[in-house]
Amino acid sequence: MNLFKNKRNYSRLFAPFVDKKELNALKGIINRQWLGLGPNVEILEREWENLFSNRTCIATNSGTAALHLSLLINNFNRGDKVLVPNLTFISSASAVLYCGLQPVLVDINPSTLSVSVDDLEEKFCSNKNIKAVVIVHYAGHPAPMEEIIPWAKERNIVVIEDCAHTTIVNYKGKLLGEWGDFGCFSFEEKKIMTAGDGGMIVSKDTNLKSRLKAFRWVGIDKDTWRASNQYIDKDSIDSMHWYYEINELGYKYNMNDLSASIALTQMSKLSDIKKRRREIVKTYMECLSKCKLLKPCIEYSNSYVYQIFAILSPKKDFSIRFFKQKGIATGCHYTPLSEQPLLHAADESEASYPHSENIYNQLITIPLHPLLSKKDMRYICNSIKELDYALSNTATCEAIPGELGDSAKP
Numbered sequence: 001m002n003l004f005k006n007k008r009n010y011s012r013l014f015a016p017f018v019d020k021k022e023l024n025a026l027k028g029i030i031n032r033q034w035l036g037l038g039p040n041v042e043i044l045e046r047e048w049e050n051l052f053s054n055r056t057c058i059a060t061n062s063g064t065a066a067l068h069l070s071l072l073i074n075n076f077n078r079g080d081k082v083l084v085p086n087l088t089f090i091s092s093a094s095a096v097l098y099c100g101l102q103p104v105l106v107d108i109n110p111s112t113l114s115v116s117v118d119d120l121e122e123k124f125c126s127n128k129n130i131k132a133v134v135i136v137h138y139a140g141h142p143a144p145m146e147e148i149i150p151w152a153k154e155r156n157i158v159v160i161e162d163c164a165h166t167t168i169v170n171y172k173g174k175l176l177g178e179w180g181d182f183g184c185f186s187f188e189e190k191k192i193m194t195a196g197d198g199g200m201i202v203s204k205d206t207n208l209k210s211r212l213k214a215f216r217w218v219g220i221d222k223d224t225w226r227a228s229n230q231y232i233d234k235d236s237i238d239s240m241h242w243y244y245e246i247n248e249l250g251y252k253y254n255m256n257d258l259s260a261s262i263a264l265t266q267m268s269k270l271s272d273i274k275k276r277r278r279e280i281v282k283t284y285m286e287c288l289s290k291c292k293l294l295k296p297c298i299e300y301s302n303s304y305v306y307q308i309f310a311i312l313s314p315k316k317d318f319s320i321r322f323f324k325q326k327g328i329a330t331g332c333h334y335t336p337l338s339e340q341p342l343l344h345a346a347d348e349s350e351a352s353y354p355h356s357e358n359i360y361n362q363l364i365t366i367p368l369h370p371l372l373s374k375k376d377m378r379y380i381c382n383s384i385k386e387l388d389y390a391l392s393n394t395a396t397c398e399a400i401p402g403e404l405g406d407s408a409k410p
């Protein structure tokens, strides 16, 4: 059964870029009959360590796990606080909650949609015990790390870069994920490169390697795949080959070799993946430059690589219904965390987040993935132009069938 066989590429917001190459890599793992945490995970980690300068890279089974462990390893006290941008996926905040820490939400900068440096300082001054900050490179657009790192150093705050929307990308001479104390990447299927599911911790403190490895492998600091050879190795007289110690409460957060083999294949295709995404973003930007009312949510730049393409519309619901009639997928990344009941209940500050709210009211994600063809892009861009025309002409706008006004809302 192929659920997506008869659908158009633009009926999906995101899609993985996988083919026979990944299938062959998986076949190799199946034939070898070692599927779990094994040598391929280590090969992936070495490849990542070779890309970054002086970093330890530990692969996990998700970006969320990478964020969780990057916070946990610091041994903060329960109740300590962590600054988190308001416009992000829930994992940026749930990782904080998993550690018994308290997220303090920070408004965004309307030009980058990443955290506002002014509001970081404001929230730092009005809270006690701020120990860390999670920085999200929203959509893949770099947050101003050259300002954030010195700011955080001065205040003795640990910087965790949530790199889930980006990949191996250079920003002002350093890779994203290399600026902070920790960089956390996601290889979830909707992200720029995938492992099905997976993540990577990039740690500045290379001494943390064995603790991080233990944390992601239920507390065991020994590689089972390596130890397994010793069961039958006649030359090794070590009868204690079976022994390991648990010193800390660990998690089942390891990547497995099936996922690692997909990730390794994706690494070999990364330049092609980046190229395709850049072409699509460029096409969208050209189209939007001709629009009167519709705008890109940020100044998308060809220097970076993006996971999300979003536009701003003065009539969000109308526009979403318009795209729906065209068969074009839309979404909204994200509802501000301050509006989520989970975090709303925990937020005693009654702070307001005017920029997040204002952007949220206009924000619409449209398709961005390497499967979009030139023909798909022509269709989406023509629809964008049609929508812009309809929006600039109120009479047409009211006449569009399916636009039923507020009564149509759930």
Ligand SMILES: *Cc1c(COP(=O)(O)O)cnc(C)c1O
Binding pocket: 061, 062, 063, 064, 065, 088, 089, 091, 092, 136, 162, 164, 165, 185, 186, 187, 188, 197, 198, 199
């Ligand atoms: C996807 C995502 C995550 C979580 O990654 P998973 O691999 O799905 O756990 C974290 N932060 C952001 C901003 C994300 O978009």
